[in-house]
Each structure stands twice: as structure tokens, then as C-alpha cells.
Amino acid sequence: MPQNRRLILAHLWVAFAAFAAAAALGVWQMWERSPLSTPAAVPAATYYQSVTAHGVSMAYVLTTFFIMGFGYFVAETGLKRELPGRTWAWGAYFVAVAGVLMTVLSIASGKTTVLYTFYPPLTATAWFYVGLVLVVVASWVWCVLMLVAMARFKRDNPGEPVPLVMYATCANAVLWLWTTVGVAAEVLFQILPAALGLTQTIDVGLSRTLFSWTLHPIVYFWLLPAYTAFYTMAPRAAGGRLYSDLMGRLSFMLLIIYSIPVGIHHLFMDPEHSTGFKFIQTTLTALVAVPTLLTVFTIAASMELAGRLRGGKGLFGWIKALPWDRPMVLATGLAFIMLWFGGGGGLINMSYGMNAMVHNTSWVTAHFHLIFGGSVVIMYFAIAYEIWPSLTGHAAQSAARQRLQLWMWTIGMMVMSLPWHYLGLQGQWRRVATFDYADPRIHSWGPWVDVSLVGGVILLLSALLFLANLRPTRRLARIEPAPGYAYALPAHPGGHVPAALNGFALWNVLIAVLMLVAYGFPIMQFFMTPSYQAVVHRLAGG
Amino acid sequence: MTDASERDVARSELRWGLITIAAVSVIMLAVIYAGVVMHINPPSNVERIDPKGLHLSAEFTEANLGTKVEANGQITARIVTTQFAFVPRCVILPADTPVTLRLSRPDVIHGILVSGTNVNTMVVPGFVSQVHTTFRKTGDLLMPCHEFCGLGHSEMLATVRVVPKSEFHPGPDGRIACAAK
Amino acid sequence: MPQDDDGLSQDQVERALHETPGGAFALAGLTVGLLIVAWVAIYLFVFLPRGPVG
Numbered sequence: 143m144p145q146n147r148r149l150i151l152a153h154l155w156v157a158f159a160a161f162a163a164a165a166a167l168g169v170w171q172m173w174e175r176s177p178l179s180t181p182a183a184v185p186a187a188t189y190y191q192s193v194t195a196h197g198v199s200m201a202y203v204l205t206t207f208f209i210m211g212f213g214y215f216v217a218e219t220g221l222k223r224e225l226p227g228r229t230w231a232w233g234a235y236f237v238a239v240a241g242v243l244m245t246v247l248s249i250a251s252g253k254t255t256v257l258y259t260f261y262p263p264l265t266a267t268a269w270f271y272v273g274l275v276l277v278v279v280a281s282w283v284w285c286v287l288m289l290v291a292m293a294r295f296k297r298d299n300p301g302e303p304v305p306l307v308m309y310a311t312c313a314n315a316v317l318w319l320w321t322t323v324g325v326a327a328e329v330l331f332q333i334l335p336a337a338l339g340l341t342q343t344i345d346v347g348l349s350r351t352l353f354s355w356t357l358h359p360i361v362y363f364w365l366l367p368a369y370t371a372f373y374t375m376a377p378r379a380a381g382g383r384l385y386s387d388l389m390g391r392l393s394f395m396l397l398i399i400y401s402i403p404v405g406i407h408h409l410f411m412d413p414e415h416s417t418g419f420k421f422i423q424t425t426l427t428a429l430v431a432v433p434t435l436l437t438v439f440t441i442a443a444s445m446e447l448a449g450r451l452r453g454g455k456g457l458f459g460w461i462k463a464l465p466w467d468r469p470m471v472l473a474t475g476l477a478f479i480m481l482w483f484g485g486g487g488g489l490i491n492m493s494y495g496m497n498a499m500v501h502n503t504s505w506v507t508a509h510f511h512l513i514f515g516g517s518v519v520i521m522y523f524a525i526a527y528e529i530w531p532s533l534t535g536h537a538a539q540s541a542a543r544q545r546l547q548l549w550m551w552t553i554g555m556m557v558m559s560l561p562w563h564y565l566g567l568q569g570q571w572r573r574v575a576t577f578d579y580a581d582p583r584i585h586s587w588g589p590w591v592d593v594s595l596v597g598g599v600i601l602l603l604s605a606l607l608f609l610a611n612l613r614p615t616r617r618l619a620r621i622e623p624a625p626g627y628a629y630a631l632p633a634h635p636g637g638h639v640p641a642a643l644n645g646f647a648l649w650n651v652l653i654a655v656l657m658l659v660a661y662g663f664p665i666m667q668f669f670m671t672p673s674y675q676a677v678v679h680r681l682a683g684g
Numbered sequence: 685m686t687d688a689s690e691r692d693v694a695r696s697e698l699r700w701g702l703i704t705i706a707a708v709s710v711i712m713l714a715v716i717y718a719g720v721v722m723h724i725n726p727p728s729n730v731e732r733i734d735p736k737g738l739h740l741s742a743e744f745t746e747a748n749l750g751t752k753v754e755a756n757g758q759i760t761a762r763i764v765t766t767q768f769a770f771v772p773r774c775v776i777l778p779a780d781t782p783v784t785l786r787l788s789r790p791d792v793i794h795g796i797l798v799s800g801t802n803v804n805t806m807v808v809p810g811f812v813s814q815v816h817t818t819f820r821k822t823g824d825l826l827m828p829c830h831e832f833c834g835l836g837h838s839e840m841l842a843t844v845r846v847v848p849k850s851e852f853h854p855g856p857d858g859r860i861a862c863a864a865k
Numbered sequence: 866m867p868q869d870d871d872g873l874s875q876d877q878v879e880r881a882l883h884e885t886p887g888g889a890f891a892l893a894g895l896t897v898g899l900l901i902v903a904w905v906a907i908y909l910f911v912f913l914p915r916g917p918v919g
Binding site: 185186187190255257259261263264345346347350385386388389409410411412413414415416417420421424425428429431432435436439440443489493494495496497498499501502503568569571572573574575576577583584633634637671673674675676677679 | 689690693694696697700701704705707708711712714715718719724725726727728729730731732733734735736791792793795797799800802803804805806807808809810811812813814824826828829830831832833834835836837838
Binding site for chain 3: 689692693696699700703704707710711714718722723724725726727728800801802803804815816817818819820
């Protein structure tokens with residue numbers, strides 16, 4: 143049982159509570175904008191309040207708290223050492239919780255309907271942003287603790303490679319430190335002065351560009367723990383080993399260097415950047431697809447190894463031989479199915495001119511619900527199921543109930559998001575509270591919106607089942623869990639790991655160079671040529 | 685032996701890596717072809733304009749909005765997006781002819797798409813958004829504001845009326861507006 | 866350490882590695898191939914017909 147189990151559980155419960163509340167809001171939102179009548183008509187303000195809460199909870203609270211908690215688990219069980227700086231970790235936790243309360247209460251006040259992307263000149267009350275700043279600052283403490291833990295391991299174990307699970311987790315910490323610079327600059331230097339009334343105008347081109355710096359790599363921050371489970375948990379759960387530890391390390395490094403300098407692909411349709419930089423970032427985005435495709439192969443090979451160890455024969459016989467009754471194995475398979483659709487949608491989004499076909503339509507909403515809500519979050523569930531017994535000291539809920547929850551999540555996600563892809567191509571646009579279904583151009587969308595809603599309801603039921611599966615009940619046996627956690631071994635243990643894949647020095651340099659090339663001029667241009675500023679639109683009045 | 689086996693692993697990963705690069709290259713080549721040969725690029729005309737004086741600017745003053753055929757034959761539709769309406773709410777344009785849309789706004793971020801086409805652009809305070817296109821099909825196409833711009837976002841809708849070239853008759857000053865239907 | 870021992874012998878692993886990664890090539894190749902085909906289909910039949918933009 144990890145020494146830090148209380149710290150870890152504290153983080154995970156906040157993450158999952160926010161998740162469940164946001165799931166309920168999501169379903170309500172879908173009902174509101176469907177052709178089905180609702181008991182009470184609500185004003186647009188309430189709808190957008192809900193959208194803001196849903197986005198902030200799912201994108202900032204579920205993710206950051208889960209990643210921090212899982213990271214603390216990995217630091218202890220992966221390195222087989224106590225976490226350094228436990229007091230700092232608890233301090234950061236309380237700062238983060240305070241931040242969440244601040245942001246949630248400000249959303250409840252109705253003065254922050256800016257959505258989780260909070261694009262200026264729409265400006266919320268300062269409390270909204272300060273709350274998010276506190277969460278980010280707490281996460282920076284987590285980053286430092288992860289890197290300190292890894293550095294101390296290396297100092298005390300010279301010549302020994304850092305276990306892949308911790309290397310990947312620290313890669314995520316390095317990624318996050320680079321990622322948050324953009325939004326931190328936007329919030330501290332542009333938005334907070336505007337929210338506090340210190341400035342009356344704001345450079346919108348600059349703020350969108352700074353936010354875009356964060357907007358892409360943040361999704362890789364969310365993704366990396368799921369990939370960590372693919373590489374270090376799924377192979378062992380399947381009864382096999384990781385096909386290539388070195389490729390795993392390389393893939394994580396490629397993920398971090400190519401996920402950071404690509405934010406302008408969120409700005410393809412923006413008028414403040416030229417085709418030149420948009421094309422450079424298209425190319426870099428195509429490169430970030432590579433480590434995902436490498437992962438598909440390495441994990442498939444690891445699963446194949448496991449299947450053949452269990453007697454699977456022939457080109458595909460190993461698939462059937464895998465222990466699909468184990469939730470971690472099932473979740474991995476379902477995650478890859480959703481990755482085909484979600485990743486495929488992403489390839490279209492990134493394809494430069496093709497982005498014009500889908501920008502700001504329901505296609506985009508479909509893409510990120512499927513890839514994040516689907517492939518990534520299903521692995522968060524699987525990780526929670528895996529580590530829960532050693533955290534709580536209770537046996538896990540039956541595997542059958544876990545599998546049911548995972549299947550419901552996948553089916554719900556597909557039923558919800560596939561119609562959105564179609565509707566997006568029909569021109570259905572985003573962030574709408576009500577559609578006029580009487581308009582003949584919109585009328586045919588109605589039935590598909592209803593189908594989507596059914597998917598959403600299944601997801602909510604799955605979310606509630608997830609919580610029920612975690613809740614310790616008297617009927618579950620108390621257990622004495624084995625110390626630590628048994629991560630997957632590489633197929634060839636004891637191999638030599640080059641220094642470049644045991645640290646981050648080279649990769650930090652590459653990131654700096656790529657950022658200079660990809661974002662140098664796009665940001666500097668706002669300081670070189672005076673831009674016209676927009677008037678701040680404060681929602682809090684004044 | 686383990687060494688040979690490890691080399692096999694490395695070789696297989698390298699082979700897959702090459703397949704991956706080939707797959708991604710197919711996409712990049714198609715993207716470049718679409719951009720260079722078919723003229724499909726993200727609208728990226730970087731042009732600054734002061735949002736605070738928009739209604740006073742020569743170009744985006746109300747009398748100059750809507751569709752106009754310039755002296756050199758170029759067809760341009762000028763639209764202002766505000767919270768929460770398009771001015772004008774309907775523009776009329778001919779099919780199978782190169783046309784240009786120019787949009788700007790005085791207040792917050794908006795964005796537009798024209799359904800069934802590749803016309804899509806953000807409309808950001810401080811900049812003019814310019815989109816060149818050729819409409820292939822006729823009809824009353826939906827042009828919603830697709831970026832959250834505040835509480836009235838859901839109602840912010842316009843129409844692009846695409847008519848066959850034979851029905852596109854601008855007046856003597858080059859202007860043409862949507863007739864009431 | 867007991868955790869590290871996953872109960873498999875290196876011999877077992879080597880035997881299973883004989884046919885690996887043929888199955889992975891097949892599965893990954895098929896799925897990624899289908900992905901590219903789907904992308905090209907949308908490119909040709911939905912995207913290009915919608916006309917130029919720039």
C-alpha cells in the first residue's frame with residue numbers, strides 16, 4: 143500500500159467528483175439544444191453557465207487532479223522510493239482545491255460565461271481566472287516534485303535507467319511546464335489586468351496566439367498518462383511484456399517535442415497569421431501523429447506477444463487468445479478503437495485547408511469528445527480500477543461490473559459523437575443553446591441530435607456506475623495488498639538505455655528551437671507592428 | 685539468442701516507422717496539392733483595422749456593406765459582424781464566379797462558415813478577414829456565427845443567397861442586395 | 866524483487882517472439898491503411914467538391 147495513498151486518493155476523488163457533476167451537466171445541455179421539449183425553458187445565460195462549468199471541470203479539474211494523483215502513485219511505486227517533498231504536495235493540493243472552489247463559485251455567480259477557452263475581449267470576473275491560476279501553480283509544484291524524485295533516483299542509482307513508467311510521467315511534467323507558459327502569459331499580462339479594470343483594451347490577436355500555445359499540448363498532457371498505461375500496465379495485464387522499452391521512450395520524447403510547437407493549427411481560420419506559419423505548423427502536427435502511430439504498433443506487438451504466450455496462433459489468432467475479461471486489457475482495446483475514429487478526425491482537422499471544412503462545427507466537438515472523453519478517459523477509468531485495491535485496502539468491484547462500465551462508456555461515446563461528425567459536415571456549428579428546427583436548412587439535423595443525446599445518457603449512466611464501482615462497500619473483502627505495483631517488464635530486460643532517453647536535456651533544447659521557429663515571429667509580430675486593440679467586454683459589469 | 689532477437693525488434697520498429705512516415709507523407713502531399721493546385725488554403729490575409737472606428741472607416745461604413753461589383757469586375761461582399769447580428773443579414777452572390785468576402789467587427793470575436801462550402805474564417809477584432817471562393821451550388825446557404833460571442837450567439841445567423849450567373853444583376857452603382865422573398 | 870518477476874522465463878518470451886510482430890504488422894497495417902483510405906475518401910468526395918477557399 144503506497145505511503146502516499148491518502149494524498150493520491152484526495153486528488154482522485156476531486157477529479158472524479160468534478161467528472162460526475164460535469165457529465166450530468168453535459169447531458170442536460172444536450173437535451174436543451176435538442177428538438178425535444180424540456181420541462182422549463184431556461185435563458186441562454188444558464189445554458190452557457192453550464193457549458194462553462196462542464197468544460198472547466200472536464201478539461202481542467204478532472205485532468206489535472208487525476209494526473210497529479212496518478213503521478214504521485216507512479217513516483218512511489220515506479221521508483222520504489224518515498225515521494226520527496228510530501229508537505230509541498232499536500233500544500234499544492236490545498237491550493238488547487240482553493241482554486242477550484244474559487245472558479246466554481248465564480249461560475250455559479252453567473253459572471254463568468256466565457257467557456258473554458260475564455261477568449262477575450264469577453265472577460266469574466268477576476269476570481270474565475272485567479273482560481274485557474276492557483277490550479278496551474280499547484281500543478282507546477284507537482285512537476286517539480288516529479289523531476290526531483292527522478293533526479294534523486296538517478297543520483298542514488300548511477301548507471302541504472304529510470305523505469306519507463308516514471309520517465310513517461312516526468313516527460314509529462316516537462317511537457318506541462320512548457321505548455322502552461324502560453325496561457326500563464328495571457329492570463330497574467332493581458333486578461334487579469336483587464337478583469338481587474340486596470341486596462342480597457344486588449345490585443346486579441348496576441349491573446350489568441352498565446353492561448354493557442356497551450357491549447358494543443360494541454361491535450362497531450364491529458365493523453366500521456368493513458369499512453370503510460372498502454373506501455374507499462376496493459377502488457378502485464380495481458381500476461382505479456384512490452385515489445386520495446388526503447389521505442390516507448392523514443393515515442394514519449396517525440397510526443398513532447400512535436401506536441402508543443404503546433405498550437406497554430408487551432409488558428410488555421412484566424413486572420414492574424416499568414417499561410418507560411420500555418421503550413422509550418424501543419425507539418426509539425428503531421429510529425430506528432432508519428433509517435434501515436436508508433437505506439438499503435440508497439441502496443442499491438444506487445445499484445446501479440448501476450449496472445450502468443452497464451453497459445454494464440456496465426457496472423458490474428460493471438461487477438462482472441464488475449465484475456466479480454468481483464469478490465470485493463472478490455473479498456474486498451476476499446477481505447478484503440480476510439481483512437482481510430484478520434485485520431486482520424488484529428489488528421490482531418492490538422493490538414494491545413496481541410497480545416498476550413500470543419501472548423502467550429504460539431505465535427506470538432508465530436509473529435510475531442512471521442513479522443514479525450516473516449517480513448518483517454520477510458521484509460522483513466524482502467525488505471526483507477528487497477529490501483530484502487532492498493533490505495534483503499536479493499537478488493538476491487540467485480541471485473542464484470544468494471545467491464546460493463548467500460549463497454550457502456552465506449553458505446554455511449556460512439557453513439558454520441560458519430561452523429562456529431564456528420565452534423566458538423568452539414569454545417570452545424572458550435573456552442574449553440576438553441577437551434578431553430580423550423581428552419582428547413584436545420585430541420586433534418588433534429589433526429590441526429592436526438593441520437594446523440596441517447597449516447598450522452600448512456601455515458602452518464604456509465605459515469606455513475608464508475609463511481610459506484612470505486613465506492614468501498616462493506617461487502618468487498620479487506621485485503622492486504624502486495625507492496626508497490628507490478629509494472630510491465632520489457633521483452634528484453636536489462637538492455638542498455640542511451641543517456642538521451644534517460645533524461646530530458648536534448649529534448650528541451652529541441653523544444654526551444656522548434657518553439658522559436660514555429661512561434662517566434664507569430665508572437666513577436668504583435669510587438670513589432672502596433673496592433674489595434676479591442677475594447678474589453680466585462681461580464682461582471684463595470 | 686537474445687541479442688539477435690533484440691535486433692529483430694529494432695528492425696521491425698524501424699520498418700513500421702517507415703510505413704508511418706509514408707502514411708503521413710500521403711496526407712501532406714494531398715494537402716500541398718489542394719493548396720497549390722486547387723487553391724484551397726486557410727484564409728490568411730493579414731490586414732489590420734481599428735475596431736473602434738469601424739463604422740467610420742471608408743470600407744465598412746454601413747452604406748458600403750453588402751455585395752458590390754468593383755470597377756475591375758471583382759465581386760466583393762462586405763459584412764460587419766456584431767453582437768449579435770450580421771449587417772447585412774443577407775448577401776447575394778453569383779455561382780461559378782470567383783468572389784471575395786470581407787468581414788470585420790467592432791466588438792468581440794466572431795466567426796463564420798457557409799454551409800456546404802469550404803468558406804470558413806474567424807472574425808477577430810483588429811483585423812479584416814478576407815475569403816476568396818467560388819460557389820459551386822446555388823441556394824440560400826446558412827452563414828451562422830460559429831464562435832461563442834456572448835449570450836446571443838445562438839441567434840446570430842445570416843444567409844448567403846447564391847444565384848445562377850444569369851440571375852445576378854447588380855445595379856448601375858455595382859451594388860446588389862437580397863430581394864425580399 | 867518479487868514485483869519484477871512476472872512469472873515468465875526468457876525462453877518462453879523468445880519462443881513467443883518468433884512470430885511476433887507479424888500479427889502487429891497485420892493489425893496495425895490494416896487499421897492505419899484503412900485510416901488513410903478514409904482520409905483520402907473524405908478529401909476527394911467531401912472536401913474538394915466544396916470548392917476553393919483562400
